[in-house]
Amino acid sequence: MGAPLILKVRAILWLHILRFLRFKLSFTNYVITIILWYAIFILGALMFIPREELPIVAPLTFWSLVMWNIISNSVWLIGGWTWFFVSQGFVEEHMLLNTRPSAVLVGRAFTGLMVSLVAIILVMLVFIGIVGEVIIEIQNLALLIIGLIELTIMAICYGLFLAALSFVIRVPGTLLDVANFVVFIIGGVGVPINKLPDVLKYVAIAIPYSHAAEIVRCGVVGIEPYLGLRQELFISSLITISMIIASIYIFKIIENHIRRHGVKAIGRM
Numbered sequence: 001m002g003a004p005l006i007l008k009v010r011a012i013l014w015l016h017i018l019r020f021l022r023f024k025l026s027f028t029n030y031v032i033t034i035i036l037w038y039a040i041f042i043l044g045a046l047m048f049i050p051r052e053e054l055p056i057v058a059p060l061t062f063w064s065l066v067m068w069n070i071i072s073n074s075v076w077l078i079g080g081w082t083w084f085f086v087s088q089g090f091v092e093e094h095m096l097l098n099t100r101p102s103a104v105l106v107g108r109a110f111t112g113l114m115v116s117l118v119a120i121i122l123v124m125l126v127f128i129g130i131v132g133e134v135i136i137e138i139q140n141l142a143l144l145i146i147g148l149i150e151l152t153i154m155a156i157c158y159g160l161f162l163a164a165l166s167f168v169i170r171v172p173g174t175l176l177d178v179a180n181f182v183v184f185i186i187g188g189v190g191v192p193i194n195k196l197p198d199v200l201k202y203v204a205i206a207i208p209y210s211h212a213a214e215i216v217r218c219g220v221v222g223i224e225p226y227l228g229l230r231q232e233l234f235i236s237s238l239i240t241i242s243m244i245i246a247s248i249y250i251f252k253i254i255e256n257h258i259r260r261h262g263v264k265a266i267g268r269m
Helices: 002-022 024-046 051-079 082-087 090-096 101-106 108-131 141-169 180-186 198-206 209-221 229-261
Strands: none
Touching: 002 108, 024 051, 024 108, 051 108, 051 141, 051 180, 051 209, 082 090, 082 101, 082 141, 090 101, 090 229, 101 108, 101 141, 101 229, 108 141, 141 209, 141 229, 180 198, 198 209, 209 229
8 A cells, every 4th residue: 555655646746846847937937927026015015114123024024925925826836727637637537547636736735835935035035135134034943944834734725725616616726716815914924913903813813824924923033923822833733734634625525526527627728
């Protein structure tokens, strides 16, 4: 049982690595587009900040962009890739080979993380050129890593949820993600929860990403999370585990639905 599983994992990773190598220009274009959009945000966010506040504001702005990049890539590179995966008949092909479509879609995390990594490094260089190396002075590296890992897992699970939903209603995952555009502002990702208006604080707490984001900010500049560090570590861990279980369960239901009714790809292209 171990050997076939290892072979499947290797095959899935090779599939996405091969696509990654073949679509180098698309990858480069995507990264450049991200950097240009972020450059606009950087100029708008930092232009009117007093010089003495930059050591705190600049790291928060940079790591907010890092988290937003991870979240948005989960939608575009997992949920948004579903239409291609379905329209080419890959769902049926993989299921005939006893390979779950969800496993193939999880492999898209490789592409997403590569895009995020390159974009983050280049954006970091832009930040260093503007405000210096203050953005890479981390208060607590362990908390930063924990927060980013949890946020990445949450984002992948959310992308899988959108992909599963698009299998049934035949709408690309990117079009299903209406909330993704407002999460950055009111979801505790771009702005610390304690800086939001009272009404929006309750909204941010209800959004899973906010708890991991609070841990990231605590690790970067030492800002105490809104609910306290211990509480946030517990809540974010609980949410991460719950999202993993939920995404597995939902995809299992969808795959059973596909086996009974098939996948309708007409109109997806």
